[in-house]
Amino acid sequence: MSKRLRSSEVCADCSGPDPSWASVNRGTFICDECCSVHRSLGRHISQVRHLKHTPWPPTLLQMVETLYNNGANSIWEHSLLDPASLISGRRKANPQDKVHPNKAEFIRAKYQMLAFVHRLPCRDDDSVTAKDLSKQLHSSVRTGNLETCLRLLSLGAQANFFHPEKGNTPLHVASKAGQILQAELLAVYGADPGTQDASGKTPVDYARQGGHHELAERLVEIQYELTDxxxxxxxxxxxxxxxxxxxxxxxxxxxxxxxxxxxxxxxxxxxxxxxxxxxxxxxxxxxxxxxxxxxxxxxxxxxxxxxxxxxxxxxxxxxxxxxxxxxxxxxxxxxxxxxxxxxxxxxxxxxxxxxxxxxxxxxxxxxxxxxxxxxxxxxxxxxxxxxxxxxxxxxxxxxxxxxxxxxxxxxxxxxxxxxxxxxxxxxQEFMEVKNALVASEAKIQQLMKVNNNLSDELRIMQKKASRLEKQNSTPESDYDNTPNDRDPDDLGSSRKGRQRNTVWQGDGSGPDAAEPHTAPSPIFPSTEDVIRKTEQITKNIQELLRAAQENKHDSYIPCSERIHVAVTEMAALFPKKPRSDMVRTSLRLLTSSAYRLQSECKKTLPGDPGPPTDIQLVTQQVIQCAYDIAKAAKQLVTITTKENNN
Known part of the structure; x- marks a missing residue:
């Protein structure tokens, strides 16, 4: 577990106070908002762990803290720190910036595009450069200078590089020297503790021979990290x-x-x-x-x-x-x-x-x-x-x-x-079941509170929206407006037919692209209409959560049907091809969550084929769907209000 963070520590990406997450492979501490962007990039870009609520191997946490305290962030922001460098308008994000697009764009440029790292002079043969960097890494890991090795890795040095003259890898060198933090860093970047050198020995062998028993045990753990x-x-x-x-x-x-x-x-x-x-x-x-x-x-x-x-x-x-x-x-x-x-x-x-x-x-x-x-x-x-x-x-x-x-x-x-x-x-399963029920009850209370807060916000927005002119255009929507009596479990063929239109587009990196030949519509519904439909959705969600709280499982299906109707009516307010990526993403989350909610609720029907229904698990899935619907509705209200006020 993490030691208590010093109050002077700030988010590496926006300088916000008290960061609670770490990017392990980047050697930085980050705040909640920036962490949400890191996670959307994928583990191949950033591997995030919570500093206090995630189990940490002690030396792995020590490695990240050492990198952070020794300025690892300057590796990723090198050109931003150079006053003589012209960055074409680029600037570091600050705590007051919005997550989207401000912080997200900066974080993508910083870690995904590596827009600010120090660039080596261009060479005709990139492989030679990579080989040179890897040889530098090979010699550097015998010292305790972690940030030098991270800089080399960031430029393309290979953690598993096999030195042709030395006959071993950087991890062999670090293990022989007893450099446990270097071993942690190399492992994060893919070094294999089971690799044999020219003599047939592994890094574990060298650690044991050198009397570095803690390192040897840790290398074995790293070797079995996946299955562990x-x-x-x-x-x-x-x-x-x-x-x-x-x-x-x-x-x-x-x-x-x-x-x-x-x-x-x-x-x-x-x-x-x-x-x-x-x-x-x-x-x-x-x-x-x-x-x-x-x-x-x-x-x-x-x-x-x-x-x-x-x-x-x-x-x-x-x-x-x-x-x-x-x-x-x-x-x-x-x-x-x-x-x-x-x-x-x-x-x-x-x-x-x-x-x-x-x-x-x-x-x-x-x-x-x-x-x-x-x-x-x-x-x-x-x-x-x-x-x-x-x-x-x-x-x-x-x-x-x-x-x-x-x-x-x-x-x-x-x-x-x-x-x-x-x-x-x-x-003995009694305590496990009891704990699961307590966790579910806490989740219900949490969602009730979130939904009540959403209702309060909607009332405030409605007062502001009453002064706006109501727009009359409500084109037909193609966002999953399937008849309500259709079983979501029978949508296999229709899903396949709509595959190109239902990919996740929150960050534009999904496996398919939206149809390029269809011009998106810029028209937005009135804020008043969106708020009215959202109020109906939240009212129905409250009924569903009360049913969950009171274990009235037979009320799940009628509640889910009312939510589905309200969601369908809200989706129909929006254009067929919205221009905004956030609108498309929110609508898909809204409608797909409503379908999932119906599917989960139907599992409570008696005589359902298949394994016996786990009501506790169904309830937890129902609560999550309700949360997703409320979240998407809130996003649509916020976006619509902003657009209509511009």
Missing amino acids: RLAFYLCGRKPDHKNGQHFIIPQMADSSLDLSELAKAAKKKLQSLSNHLFEELAMDVYDEVDRRETDAVWLATQNHSTLVTETTVVPFLPVNPEYSSTRNQGRQKLARFNAHEFATLVIDILSDAKRRQQGSPLSSSKDNVELILRTISNQHSGESQDNDQPDYDSVASDEDTDLDATASKAHRQKSLDSDLSDGPVTV
């Missing part, structure tokens, strides 16, 4: 590497259920993947675990009275341009797995990772885990189940991006247990 993180996500425990135990395979509480044919086929396909494809899938699931856990911390640490703001959770993994479109689509699809489905996928990956490392033959008789993909397969019923691509590689839609962070925590408490011998264990 997956196991900890499910059961809150890590293997005891000191005693030679390197894997924990959690078990599902309902593992006695017979494996369906689909689950068996999916498991077989997972086991038949090449090591390369399996590693890619495991890394993608690791990133999804990080997204879900960070979302949980994000929701838990935000001011409840200001939850509905322009800083939001990240609905699915951002696009990594270094990956293929197929892999990016598969990564985004992971967000559509509900808690049970995702947990079983994680368990299957852990089981197969252990099998592959230990060289065990394929066997399914001991693995009492289930990979449930029926929901996703139903939504893509037109796709062949016999293709050679992994099941997770279907196209992802922004309509299916829900996983409540609280639900993730609750399923971890209730559904899973860990066993060091990889077998099922009987546990």
Whole structure:
């Protein structure tokens, strides 16, 4: 855990006080608002951790603090600090700037475009430059100068560079010298603790030979970081590497259920993947675990009275341009797995990772885990189940991006247990269930408070809007205005038909682009109309939350239907092709959340096919959908009011 931050510490991006997050690979501390932008960039750009509410390996935190205190931020803002440099109007963001577009544009330029880093003189052969930088890194890691090594890495030095003359990598050098913080930095940038040098020795071997036992133990942890993180996500425990135990395979509480044919086929396909494809899938699931856990911390640490703001959770993994479109689509699809489905996928990956490392033959008789993909397969019923691509590689839609962070925590408490011998264990579940109920009650109270605050803001805005002229144009909208009696679970074919129009466009980096030949409409509805519809939405949300609070599950469906009608009417106020990206994004969040809400509420119907309904989990998903709807409505009111006042 983090030590108490000094009051003098400020956000590296906007200079706001008391930063509560860290960008691990950038060596900086950042505030809540700037962190929301970092997360939207993806872990390949910035790896964020909360300083107080995320578990930290002590030396990793020490590495980030050392970089921050020694001016690592000047690496990313080099040209901004040079008074002789002309930056064509660029300036550092400040705490008063809006997140969008001001802070977001600056952060993207700083970290994604590397617009302000020190540029080396141009050479005809870039590979020579990279090789020179890597050789400098190789010699620098034997010292304690972290910021020099970070600067070299930022310019293109390779953490896994194998020195042709020395016959080893920078991590071998750092380990031999006992430089544990350098080892942490190299590992963040991809250095492999299992790499052998020309003599067949690993960095772990050199650390042990040099008597650097803490470093040797940490290198082993880094070597198993992926599987350790997956196991900890499910059961809150890590293997005891000191005693030679390197894997924990959690078990599902309902593992006695017979494996369906689909689950068996999916498991077989997972086991038949090449090591390369399996590693890619495991890394993608690791990133999804990080997204879900960070979302949980994000929701838990935000001011409840200001939850509905322009800083939001990240609905699915951002696009990594270094990956293929197929892999990016598969990564985004992971967000559509509900808690049970995702947990079983994680368990299957852990089981197969252990099998592959230990060289065990394929066997399914001991693995009492289930990979449930029926929901996703139903939504893509037109796709062949016999293709050679992994099941997770279907196209992802922004309509299916829900996983409540609280639900993730609750399923971890209730559904899973860990066993060091990889077998099922009987546990006392009373306290886990009780804790899950308490967490759900707290979430309901939180959402009630947010919704009440939204209602207050709407009343204030309505008074201001009464002085505005009402605009008469309310063109027909194409934002998911499907008849209300249609089952969201039966939308597979229609979703496929609308794929190009339903990609996430919050940052313009989605896998598809909006239709370029259609001119967007600049017309906005009147603020008064938008406020009136939003008031109806919030009134219906309050009814739903009261039903959740009082455990009146039979009221979920009628409440969700009223919310859907109000959402459809509000969406119809807006132009068919809004010019504003924020309007398009908010409308998609609004309507897709309403569909997800209906889908979740229908799970309370008796006689629903499939596994027994977990009412607690359904309630948590319902609450998250309500939160997303309220958030989107607030965004639309704010945008409309601003546009009509200009």
